[in-house]
Amino acid sequence: MTYTIKEVAAKVGLSVYTLRFYDKQGLLPFVVRDQAGYRAFTEGDLNLLRTICCLKNTGMKIKAIRQYIDYVMAGPASVAQRRTLLRQHRQAVVAQQQQIAQNLAEIDYKLGLYSAPNAAGVVAQELAFAVAEKQANHLANPYQNTQA
Amino acid sequence: MTYTIKEVAAKVGLSVYTLRFYDKQGLLPFVVRDQAGYRAFTEGDLNLLRTICCLKNTGMKIKAIRQYIDYVMAGPASVAQRRTLLRQHRQAVVAQQQQIAQNLAEIDYKLGLYSAPNAAGVVAQELAFAVAEKQANHLANPYQNTQA
DNA sequence: TTAAACCTTAGACATAACTCTAAGGCAAGT
DNA sequence: ACTTGCCTTAGAGTTATGTCTAAGGTTTAA
Numbered sequence: 001m002t003y004t005i006k007e008v009a010a011k012v013g014l015s016v017y018t019l020r021f022y023d024k025q026g027l028l029p030f031v032v033r034d035q036a037g038y039r040a041f042t043e044g045d046l047n048l049l050r051t052i053c054c055l056k057n058t059g060m061k062i063k064a065i066r067q068y069i070d071y072v073m074a075g076p077a078s079v080a081q082r083r084t085l086l087r088q089h090r091q092a093v094v095a096q097q098q099q100i101a102q103n104l105a106e107i108d109y110k111l112g113l114y115s116a117p118n119a120a121g122v123v124a125q126e127l128a129f130a131v132a133e134k135q136a137n138h139l140a141n142p143y144q145n146t147q148a
Numbered sequence: 149m150t151y152t153i154k155e156v157a158a159k160v161g162l163s164v165y166t167l168r169f170y171d172k173q174g175l176l177p178f179v180v181r182d183q184a185g186y187r188a189f190t191e192g193d194l195n196l197l198r199t200i201c202c203l204k205n206t207g208m209k210i211k212a213i214r215q216y217i218d219y220v221m222a223g224p225a226s227v228a229q230r231r232t233l234l235r236q237h238r239q240a241v242v243a244q245q246q247q248i249a250q251n252l253a254e255i256d257y258k259l260g261l262y263s264a265p266n267a268a269g270v271v272a273q274e275l276a277f278a279v280a281e282k283q284a285n286h287l288a289n290p291y292q293n294t295q296a
Numbered sequence: 297t298t299a300a301a302c303c304t305t306a307g308a309c310a311t312a313a314c315t316c317t318a319a320g321g322c323a324a325g326t
Numbered sequence: 327a328c329t330t331g332c333c334t335t336a337g338a339g340t341t342a343t344g345t346c347t348a349a350g351g352t353t354t355a356a
Contacts, residue, residue, distance in 0.1 A: 075294035083259065090255050
């Protein structure tokens, strides 16, 4: 009917330590204790915890997640604030997606170079250019131990 | 012809502190010093630094970036190793993209709920369910101060 | 030649997010 | 009753990534 902290940890893929840490940080005010003082997680608690993970996985800071949870604890009256917070976070996540897509394209470009048949030649060319640039500026050559 | 650390910081969007930190971590072995002992960044150095930022922005740890840079310093002989490292990282980035896309869908779903005309009603329903679940398990109600 | 605005290093401090230890209580099986 | 395996807390320790301070050298321009 309810889950222990260990079961929850296994279910959501966090460590028991992390769950207790989140509780300390005020992220789990909805989890109450049984007679023994043990945390008793309900299904509803698990859903909220999954939301917390969703926000965490998209880079939201614990303080901001706490703000969201505080709104949830405040009940239906806070719907507008929740929407505002989530909209802002959505924008951040979309920006993050674009950043990653751009960087992935860059990685793919480099992988293309390294996978081409003449990769060694291209890389040697780059190296020669870098060395020439150092020389042109009367600088030491950091590629001394570089196997041509 | 060359750039000072301050100019580079402005160009790539890192702080001067961070650049020095990266150097300490062995990420910038290709940057050499001028007569005064100042770091002199060439255009080639900037390109390598941009690659470092690309890897950092996609979540690669500094230690792993250092490994990559070590390969670069080793010259064309390390092309195969660079490819392997970059391929692995590419996989990680793609997985990351999928994670984010999933979580974004979840956020959009919640935003849909909060944006619907009957949002307050739906949320009240959820709350009622959560409270009932606590009661069914003989647990205290953490939503006491919740404005219905 | 001196002031302003750079640069250097070593190392201390900060922050976030865990991660673990110590000491002890609770519950179930033998 | 005792062992095992949970659970609890407070608080110390860790890791990653910066961020800053102190003390001092360099460059440039008035």
